[in-house]
Amino acid sequence: MNREIITFFDTTLRDGEQTPNVSLTDEQKLIIAKALEKLGVDVIEAGFPISSKGEFSAVKSIVDADLRTTTCGLARVVKPDIDACLDAGVGLIHVFASTSDVQLKYSMKKTRQEVYDLSVDAVEYVKDHGTKCLFSAMDATRTEMEFLLHVCRGVESAGADIINIPDTVGIMAPSRMYNFVKEIREFVKVPIDVHCHNDFGLAVANSLSAIEAGANQVQVTINGIGERAGNADLAQTAMSLSSIFGAKLNINTQYLLETSRLVERFTRINIPSTMPIVGENAFSHESGIHSRGVIERADTFEPGIMTPEMVGQRRRLVAGKHAGKHAVRQMLKDAHIDVDEEELTRIMGRVKEIGDKGRRVTDVDLYAIAEAVTNEVLKPAILLEELSVMTGNRVTPTATVKAVVEGKTKIGARVGVGPVDAAINAVHDILGATDVHLRTFRIDSISGGTDALADVVIGVEDSRGNLVTARAARGDIVIASVEAMISAINRLKARDGG
Ligand code: KIV
Ligand code: ZN
Numbered sequence: 001m002n003r004e005i006i007t008f009f010d011t012t013l014r015d016g017e018q019t020p021n022v023s024l025t026d027e028q029k030l031i032i033a034k035a036l037e038k039l040g041v042d043v044i045e046a047g048f049p050i051s052s053k054g055e056f057s058a059v060k061s062i063v064d065a066d067l068r069t070t071t072c073g074l075a076r077v078v079k080p081d082i083d084a085c086l087d088a089g090v091g092l093i094h095v096f097a098s099t100s101d102v103q104l105k106y107s108m109k110k111t112r113q114e115v116y117d118l119s120v121d122a123v124e125y126v127k128d129h130g131t132k133c134l135f136s137a138m139d140a141t142r143t144e145m146e147f148l149l150h151v152c153r154g155v156e157s158a159g160a161d162i163i164n165i166p167d168t169v170g171i172m173a174p175s176r177m178y179n180f181v182k183e184i185r186e187f188v189k190v191p192i193d194v195h196c197h198n199d200f201g202l203a204v205a206n207s208l209s210a211i212e213a214g215a216n217q218v219q220v221t222i223n224g225i226g227e228r229a230g231n232a233d234l235a236q237t238a239m240s241l242s243s244i245f246g247a248k249l250n251i252n253t254q255y256l257l258e259t260s261r262l263v264e265r266f267t268r269i270n271i272p273s274t275m276p277i278v279g280e281n282a283f284s285h286e287s288g289i290h291s292r293g294v295i296e297r298a299d300t301f302e303p304g305i306m307t308p309e310m311v312g313q314r315r316r317l318v319a320g321k322h323a324g325k326h327a328v329r330q331m332l333k334d335a336h337i338d339v340d341e342e343e344l345t346r347i348m349g350r351v352k353e354i355g356d357k358g359r360r361v362t363d364v365d366l367y368a369i370a371e372a373v374t375n376e377v378l379k380p381a382i383l384l385e386e387l388s389v390m391t392g393n394r395v396t397p398t399a400t401v402k403a404v405v406e407g408k409t410k411i412g413a414r415v416g417v418g419p420v421d422a423a424i425n426a427v428h429d430i431l432g433a434t435d436v437h438l439r440t441f442r443i444d445s446i447s448g449g450t451d452a453l454a455d456v457v458i459g460v461e462d463s464r465g466n467l468v469t470a471r472a473a474r475g476d477i478v479i480a481s482v483e484a485m486i487s488a489i490n491r492l493k494a495r496d497g498g
Contacts, residue, residue, distance in 0.1 A: 005248045006241055007042040007217040008234065009134075009193060012263060013062075014045040014074055015231055016221040019269065026058045028266045030065060032222075035259045037067045040252040041234075042217070043092060048074040049084035056088060063089040072134070077115075077122035086129055094164075095122045096136035099143040099151055103168075112147055120154045127159035134193065136164040141172050141180060152188045162191045162217065167206055170199030170229065174209040185214035195219035196232045203232035208240055211247070222263040223271050223278070235260060235277040235311065243305040257312035257465055261437065273440070280440065280459065280467065283308040284316040288324025291317050295326050314465035319366040321355025323348075331363070332370055335495050343373050362457060364470035364487050380490040381406050382430075389419040389478050399423040401482065403430050420481045427485050435463040436489055443481070446473060458484040460492055468492045 013029050016022070024032070029046070036044050046062040047055045063071050073090040075081035077097045085093045097119045098108045104115060119135065126133040135155040140148055152163055165184060172180065177196075185192060194210040194217070196203040207218045218241075224233030235256045241247040260278040264271055273280040285291045285301060293300030294315065298307065308315045317327040317334075325348055332339055332347075339347065350369045354361050371377050386402040399422035400413040412429030416422030424438060440459035445452040454477040461467040470488035474480035 003248075004216060005250060006211055008040075008238065008249065008251060009043040009045065009072070009217055009219045010036050010041040010221065010234060011045040011195070011219050011231065012036070012221040012225065012234075013058075014047050015195075015219075015226040016263075016267075017047070018227050019225045019230065019267065022225065022267045022269065024058075024266055026054070026061055029058045030061055032263060032266065033062045033065065033067060033069075033071075035255070035262050036222075037069045038252065039234075039255045039259050040250045041069060042250055043070045043072050045072045045074060045094060045219075046090065048081075049088045049090075050075065050081040056084060059085075059088045059090065063091075070132075075122070077118040079122075079125060082122060082125055082129075086131065090131070092132045092134055092161075093126045094134045094136060095119070095126060096138050096164075096166075097122075098139055099137040099148055100139035101144070102142065103139045116151055116154055119151060120158045123155045123158035123160045132161045133159065134162045134164055135160040136166055136195065138166055139168040140165040141167040141177075142169070145180075145183060149184065149187050152184060156188055156190055160190060162193050163188055164193040164195055164217075164219065165210070165215070166195035166219075167197055167203075168195075170197035170203060170206075172196070172206045173200075173202060174205045177206040178209040178213045181210040181213035181215050191216035193217035193219060197227065198224060198229040198231060201229070203230070204236045204240065207232045207237050208245070211241065211245070223260055223267075223269065223275075225263070225267060225269055233276075239277055239306050239311065243303070243310075253310050254312045258463060261439075261461075265437070277306075277311050278313070280316075283313050284318050285327065286318040286320045287322040288327065291327030291330075292324055295330055308465070312465060314467070316467060319351050319355075319361040319363070321352055321361075323351060323355075323361075328366070331366060335363075335367055335491065337367060337370050337374070337376070339370060339374060343370075346373050360457060360469075360471075362469035362471045364468065364484075364491050367491055378490065378494055380487075381493045382486050382490055384482060384486050385409070387423060387426075387479060387482055389423055391419040391422075397422040399426040399478070401426040401430055403427075403486070405430055419478050423478045423482050424485055427482060427489075431489070436460055436492060437462075438485065439467055440469070441481075443477060451475060454480045456480040456484045458488050460485065460488040462492060466492060466495060468495065 046059040049056040070091045072092040073085035192215040196206040220234040221231040224230040238251045290301040383404040389399040391397040396415045397419045410430040412426040414425035439461040442457045444455045455473045457471045459469045468488045468491045470484045472480040472484035
């Protein structure tokens with residue numbers, strides 16, 4: 001393993017934004033760039049300035065924000081692209097050209113010699129302007145090694161500061177990647193960077209192998225977003241490097257969760273609950289044996305070398321048909337609900353009954369069962385009084401919510417992409433500035449027809465990773481959503497002590 005600091009080149013705003021259906025506003029890009037700076041990435045690839053006026057201005061506004069992190073712009077091996085990067089004022093220019101025969105013939109429509117000359121000239125042009133240069137041999141892993149090394153030698157002599165070896169279509173396996181990068185490592189002197197795509201789910205593993213073979217930098221994205229199946233995920237790469245390999249990084253890992261949530265919200269690409277590091281279940285335990293184990297000592301059923309706190313997460317115990325008494329008692333204790341042994345047995349019976357019916361037991365279900373058993377009812381912080389929505393094909397869906405919040409009547413109104421979105425936004429409006437966010441949202445219909453009950457299960461989370469799940473079933477989908485949302489927020493607030 002490389003003993004130097006392994007640097008992180010984040011391409012969420014460039015390759016990440018190339019994810020189908022993702023388009024970020026300039027403002028969102030700047031917010032993400034600031035979050036990446038706080039996270040401690042070494043380079044932010046802010047975009048491809050030549051591609052449009054909007055892209056140019058987004059890159060420029062990130063440069064103008066004067067972040068501590070180096071801002072990089074992407075360019076093909078042609079002067080107008082490089083000039084656009086120079087005009088935007090980036091600190092690093094990333095020039096790229098295809099080197100594999102398939103891309104040379106059908107994409108670039110150039111010969112090997114032509115692409116070699118263009119690459120060398122492009123690097124020289126960047127260096128003549130006194131700017132740092134990263135060169136990418138696109139589709140390197142499908143390029144004949146002799147030609148790849150020839151290009152590497154050429155761009156290195158032309159002054160490239162760092163050479164990137166992209167696995168553009170994600171066809172490498174870890175052992176092949178190791179040997180591939182090792183051969184290049186023995187040949188080039190400048191630092192080596194890798195950019196692995198995830199077509200076979202191996203992007204992180206291949207990046208790690210490249211580092212083991214002597215690469216110095218990894219290109220990654222938040223939540224692994226990017227072209228097709230995406231790029232190597234930043235959180236997984238960083239935690240594997242630091243916790244498993246003991247590598248030194250500049251990443252402030254405690255911000256991994258909040259950065260992931262931010263990008264999830266802006267891109268609207270939901271990450272699965274089982275996603276390593278940042279997924280809802282990454283540190284959750286339901287089964288009796290596991291929960292009891294982690295209550296005694298966390299590393300019984302967690303890696304130990306990586307704790308939830310290290311990545312900004314919280315350990316969660318989950319009620320359900322596999323749950324044991326220890327976990328349920330602990331969950332109630334965390335929610336400030338005291339129960340005796342007999343009450344706990346009755347609560348467990350109810351929880352298992354629901355679980356056996358194949359239903360998810362949300363946190364609020366558990367608290368409601370406990371309240372019914374103990375006769376101690378929570379005084380909710382928010383009481384819904386009125387909800388009205390306006391929707392149709394000629395109006396923007398708009399919702400108004402009236403509620404009593406901590407004793408004061410508040411009215412919130414917001415628009416949304418649909419009536420449910422508008423209503424949830426209106427709930428946020430009455431809360432004012434809050435760090436509570438909707439984390440998960442699922443609607444199922446109970447029974448068939450148009451009069452079916454909408455069964456809504458919602459998860460709300462605060463910025464410290466505290467998550468509460470709640471359910472509501474109603475004939476009206478909007479009312480069910482708002483009720484579930486408010487009961488989850490009430491519980492989150494009660495858990496916080498108000
Ligand atoms: O996948 C790729 O090869 C790229 C290059 C521009 C580095 O995104
Ligand atoms: Zn890529």
